[in-house]
Amino acid sequence: MLDLFRKRRMWRPTAELKDNYDVVIIGGGSHGLATAYYLARDHGITDVCVLEKAYIGSGAAGRNTTILRSNYKTSEGARFYDASVKLYEGLGAELNYNLLFSQEGHLTLAHTDRAMFVMVERAEVNRLAGIDSRVIGPEEIEGLAPAMAMSRDAVHPVMGALYHPPGGIIRHDAVVWGLARGVDRGGAEIHPYREVTGVERSNGRATGVTLSDGTRVGAGMVVNATAGWSSTIASMAGVELPITTHILQAFVTEPLKPLLDVVIVSSQMHVYISQTDRGEFLIGAEIEPWTTYRQQGTLNFIQEASRHTLELFPQLERARILRSWAGLCDISPDFSPILGDTEVENFLISTGWGTYGFKAAPIVGKTIAERIGTGTTPDLIEPFALERFYRDRLVSELGAAAVSH
Amino acid sequence: MSFLLTCPNCGEREVTDFAFGGEVVPRPSSKPSERELNTYNYFRRNVAGLQREWWNHRSGCRAWFLAERDTTTNEVRWVALPGA
CATH class of the missing domain: 3.30.9.10 (D-Amino Acid Oxidase, subunit A, domain 2)
Known part of the structure; x- marks a missing residue:
C-alpha cells in the first residue's frame, strides 16, 4: 500500500557532461529526443548527448496543437508524414507510455x-x-x-x-516524456539547461560544441534540431538556411x-x-x-x-x-522541411518545420538516426535536402501546410 | 499585445496596419550564377537581434520604408524612407 505513494523517477538524474560523444543533438524537443531514441533502438548508438537550453519540451514540442495527420499535397510530403503517423500509432505501446x-x-x-x-x-x-x-x-x-x-x-x-x-490528436507532453524515458533507458544522456553558443569546426567538418558556461563538448556528429532557433545554431556552424x-x-x-x-x-x-x-x-x-x-x-x-x-x-x-x-x-520557402546533410560535414539539420514539426517527430528521429547509423540518406528524406534551394527544386506544400494543420 | 511601428509619413500605428517585406537582402550581381540567384531568393540571415527590414504601410500611405528592429524584443530602433 505504501508503495502507492513512492515517487518513481522517470529517468536517471542528469549525469556529468563528458568531454566527447559520438553524437551531440542540440535541442531537447520531440525531434532531438526521437533522434536519440532511434539511434539506440535501430543502430545501437548510445554514446549520445541531447543538449537543451531550458527544460525538455519547452519549445515547439510543448506549444503545438497536438494534431497528427498525413493528408499532404505533394507525394513526397504525403508518404513522409504517413510514415510518421504509422510510427505514432505504435509508439505508445513501444514506449510503454500512454500518449493518449x-x-x-x-x-x-x-x-x-x-x-x-x-x-x-x-x-x-x-x-x-x-x-x-x-x-x-x-x-x-x-x-x-x-x-x-x-x-x-x-x-x-x-x-x-x-x-x-x-488524423487526430495526441498528448504532446506525453510524447516528450515517453521519448525522454526511452532515450534514458536506451543509455543516451539528456542535459537540460545547457545552452549551445558555438559549433566548433575543423577542416570543414563539425567537431563539437561550446556551451554558454564555456564548456567544450567534442562530437563525431552534431545534429541541429532546434525549430525556431535553427538559423542561430546553423550560423554558428557557418551554414546559411532559407528560414525565417x-x-x-x-x-x-x-x-x-x-x-x-x-x-x-x-x-x-x-x-x-x-x-x-x-x-x-x-x-x-x-x-x-x-x-x-x-x-x-x-x-x-x-x-x-x-x-x-x-x-x-x-x-x-x-x-x-x-x-x-x-x-x-x-x-521554409516551400513549406516543406529541410533534413539531413549540410555543406559542413558531420553537421546535420532538421529544420523548416514551420507549423507541422510535431507530427513528424518519430519519422525525423528514425530517418536522421538511419543517416547517422548507415552513413547514407534514406529515400524518404532525400527530397528534403538543403541543397534543393541552391538548385531551385522546391517541394511546395503551400496548399496543404501553410495554414491548415 | 502586439507592437507599434512608426510610418515615416503617417506616424505611429499598430503593426497590423503594415505589410512585412522581409529583411534587407543585398542584390546579386547583374549576371548572377544559379547559386547566387537562389541564395538571394531563398536564404536569409534571420538574426535574433537587430535586423534591417522592409515594411509597407498597406492600410495607410502605401509607402515602402526601412526599419531597424530588434527581433528578440520587437523594439523598433529607427524608420526611414529609402534614400532619405
Missing part, C-alpha cells in the same frame, strides 16, 4: 469552389500514396461533427471537406463537456479547432507575417480566432479563454 493518441479523424473544410478543387487534388495524391483520405459532402460532415454550425446562411457556408480518418522565424499562437477555453471528437480545420477562416481529452477547446490559427524571436502572443489573434470559432461553434459563446501562448516556427 485519439484517431477520431480530421476534417479540412472547404467554403469555396476553389477550395473544393484543392481538396479533390489532395485526396487523389493521398489515395495514390495509400493514405485514407477522401472528399465528403455536408451530410457526412454533419454526421461526424453534429455540434458544428452548417447553416447555408453562415458567413462561410461549408461546401464539403477533405476527410482523413487516421515567426510566432504561431493558440489558446484553450475552459473545459467543457465532450461535443467534438474530430479535428476541424478551415484554411479560409484561418482557424483549427479540436477538443482535448480534458474538454478544453484548443484553437490555433496561422503564423504572424513578420519575423520575430519573441514568444509573446497578440490580442488580434485571439479576436480573429475566436470570431471564426464562434462562426463554426456558436455554442462556445460563453466559454472563457483559459490561457493563450505563442511558439516559434522555422518557416
Whole structure:
C-alpha cells in the first residue's frame, strides 16, 4: 500500500557532461529526443548527448496543437508524414507510455469552389500514396461533427471537406516524456539547461560544441534540431538556411463537456479547432507575417480566432479563454522541411518545420538516426535536402501546410 | 499585445496596419550564377537581434520604408524612407 505513494523517477538524474560523444543533438524537443531514441533502438548508438537550453519540451514540442495527420499535397510530403503517423500509432505501446493518441479523424473544410478543387487534388495524391483520405459532402460532415454550425446562411457556408480518418490528436507532453524515458533507458544522456553558443569546426567538418558556461563538448556528429532557433545554431556552424522565424499562437477555453471528437480545420477562416481529452477547446490559427524571436502572443489573434470559432461553434459563446501562448516556427520557402546533410560535414539539420514539426517527430528521429547509423540518406528524406534551394527544386506544400494543420 | 511601428509619413500605428517585406537582402550581381540567384531568393540571415527590414504601410500611405528592429524584443530602433 505504501508503495502507492513512492515517487518513481522517470529517468536517471542528469549525469556529468563528458568531454566527447559520438553524437551531440542540440535541442531537447520531440525531434532531438526521437533522434536519440532511434539511434539506440535501430543502430545501437548510445554514446549520445541531447543538449537543451531550458527544460525538455519547452519549445515547439510543448506549444503545438497536438494534431497528427498525413493528408499532404505533394507525394513526397504525403508518404513522409504517413510514415510518421504509422510510427505514432505504435509508439505508445513501444514506449510503454500512454500518449493518449485519439484517431477520431480530421476534417479540412472547404467554403469555396476553389477550395473544393484543392481538396479533390489532395485526396487523389493521398489515395495514390495509400493514405485514407477522401472528399465528403455536408451530410457526412454533419454526421461526424453534429455540434458544428452548417447553416447555408453562415458567413462561410461549408461546401464539403477533405476527410482523413487516421488524423487526430495526441498528448504532446506525453510524447516528450515517453521519448525522454526511452532515450534514458536506451543509455543516451539528456542535459537540460545547457545552452549551445558555438559549433566548433575543423577542416570543414563539425567537431563539437561550446556551451554558454564555456564548456567544450567534442562530437563525431552534431545534429541541429532546434525549430525556431535553427538559423542561430546553423550560423554558428557557418551554414546559411532559407528560414525565417515567426510566432504561431493558440489558446484553450475552459473545459467543457465532450461535443467534438474530430479535428476541424478551415484554411479560409484561418482557424483549427479540436477538443482535448480534458474538454478544453484548443484553437490555433496561422503564423504572424513578420519575423520575430519573441514568444509573446497578440490580442488580434485571439479576436480573429475566436470570431471564426464562434462562426463554426456558436455554442462556445460563453466559454472563457483559459490561457493563450505563442511558439516559434522555422518557416521554409516551400513549406516543406529541410533534413539531413549540410555543406559542413558531420553537421546535420532538421529544420523548416514551420507549423507541422510535431507530427513528424518519430519519422525525423528514425530517418536522421538511419543517416547517422548507415552513413547514407534514406529515400524518404532525400527530397528534403538543403541543397534543393541552391538548385531551385522546391517541394511546395503551400496548399496543404501553410495554414491548415 | 502586439507592437507599434512608426510610418515615416503617417506616424505611429499598430503593426497590423503594415505589410512585412522581409529583411534587407543585398542584390546579386547583374549576371548572377544559379547559386547566387537562389541564395538571394531563398536564404536569409534571420538574426535574433537587430535586423534591417522592409515594411509597407498597406492600410495607410502605401509607402515602402526601412526599419531597424530588434527581433528578440520587437523594439523598433529607427524608420526611414529609402534614400532619405
